[in-house]
């Protein structure tokens with residue numbers, strides 16, 4: 001362990017990436033010439049071994065970092081570099097992740113990385129953890145976890161970041177997000193990924209109690225998709241992969257349609273440098289919900305100081321609560337201007353989302369029945385202020401338009417009154433000028449509409465990664 005730590009990364013994660021001729025996955029056709037065919041087929045780094053079978057287009061990534069494949073900064077850096085190389089390699093369509101160690105897939109985050117480290121090191125580490133998840137969950141490859149041993153915490157995150165999980169049928173092996181048992185709270189994106197895998201209630205129980213599931217129990221709740229004898233884990237993964245690769249276009253649209261919301265972290269409003277990533281990754285949703293609790297609006301830099309709610313409890317309920325908070329008469333949502341009590345909670349619980357759309361309708365910004373009268377609800381970020389559009393027109397189109405607004409070279413939507421540079425990505429919660437699209441490197445009209453309609457959300461999520469607010473690593 002000490003050796004692992006002593007040999008830790010000499011350069012930051014982003015530094016490592018910048019040393020590669022990294023191109024966007026959007027530019028898969030522009031594979032960097034620095035990767036020869038041979039290099040792409042096989043790659044071995046101290047902790048990771050990758051074999052790409054060019055006849056099938058399937059790569060097997062073997063984690064080989066004894067004793068337990070713990071996810072140190074070194075490990076994560078190597079993992080992400082290997083993932084990025086495969087992502088850029090057009091011949092690679094599927095990825096299987098497994099372990100060379102007996103009994104252990106991965107023990108999760110290296111706990112020594114969380115102890116006694118400098119803030120800078122912590123920042124690098126947490127960025128690398130999140131990068132691992134972003135790269136895996138947002139991959140354009142079909143991904144299968146061949147779980148041939150225990151896979152707690154971060155190991156479980158890696159597994160649920162894949163499209164499919166095959167686990168060794170051995171009741172001694174366990175898997176789960178047990179962070180709460182360790183006295184730490186899994187970040188919301190761990191939680192969201194688990195919810196997407198096992199559903200809300202199972203995720204809630206699992207996270208609040210920090211449960212580790214035996215292989216058979218994991219199958220019961222859907223945490224893994226299939227159990228097979230231990231010596232068949234990899235071969236089954238390879239067979240299964242061929243089914244995934246037979247689905248037309250599976251590597252893009254269908255994959256993304258399910259994941260795009262989870263990946264779009266943009267609404268956290270985290271702009272970066274002022275808060276360390278780890279600070280925010282843990283706290284942003286907790287804080288945002290606490291802020292919304294009437295009478296509790298005091299927490300240090302956000303104004304809230306209360307601590308009576310356990311993080312795990314709150315982290316998992318924040319979305320549900322945020323709906324309730326919108327009930328007029330139950331809360332004073334000064335930011336919405338809703339103060340009345342004329343509507344019952346149930347009425348609002350069902351309508352608040354629809355109404356929030358309505359608030360965005362130009363010329364309909366005064367919603368007397370909600371008590372909202374101010375101009376604060378104009379779509380200032382879209383530049384739409386007029387009343388030229390009818391309600392129904394907008395109710396159906398506002399989302400589509402907001403996508404279109406993000407299309408470089410299409411920022412002039414004459415019929416909406418939007419003319420240009422004011423189309424920062426403020427709808428993502430990013431308010432600074434640094435989050436305009438030019439910031440992402442997209443300045444021209446070189447991309448077609450359809451290209452962007454599919455990718456804009458993907459890109460916006462990257463903007464949301466604290467400390468990663470430039471997309472400099474992508475060549476668009």
Ligand SMILES: CC/C=C\CC(=O)SCCNC(=O)CCNC(=O)[C@H](O)C(C)(C)COP(=O)(O)OP(=O)(O)OC[C@H]1O[C@@H](n2cnc3c(N)ncnc32)[C@H](O)[C@@H]1OP(=O)(O)O
Nearest residue numbers: 067068070107108109110111150152153154179185186187
């Ligand atoms: C906000 C999100 C935060 C965190 C997410 C995380 O991922 S935190 C990490 C959580 N991980 C765990 O709780 C797993 C702990 N480990 C285990 O349960 C077992 O080690 C495991 C994986 C089931 C394997 O058991 P086995 O009996 O085969 O090995 P043993 O326990 O004897 O461990 C061997 C050596 O590995 C060291 N080690 C184990 N886990 C970690 C880890 N996560 N990080 C660093 N080091 C780890 C363990 O201390 C042993 O070291 P040694 O020097 O030989 O004593």
